[in-house]
Amino acid sequence: MSYLILALLLGSWGLAYLYFPVNRLWLSVAMGLSYFVWGVWVHLLDKTLHWSIVLEYFSLALLGVSLLIFMGLRA
Secondary structure, eight states: OHHHHHHHHHHHHHHHHHHOGGGHHHHHHHHHHHHHHHHHHHHHHHTOOOHHHHHHHHHHHHHHHHHHHHHHHHO
């Protein structure tokens, strides 16, 4: 169920990213923040949250945001 929520959330941000090129910077940050918060929240509910998991989600979100921003600047 939680992966369905993630897919719907990132899918809607992704569609907004494609259809509103003026707002790509903010949409990229929103996508990364949504992914990070979702990951921390899911592990918090499962009681499996550790600092390594927080850093993993943060680094992947930062990498994704960076890629989306640089691709958006290039387009």
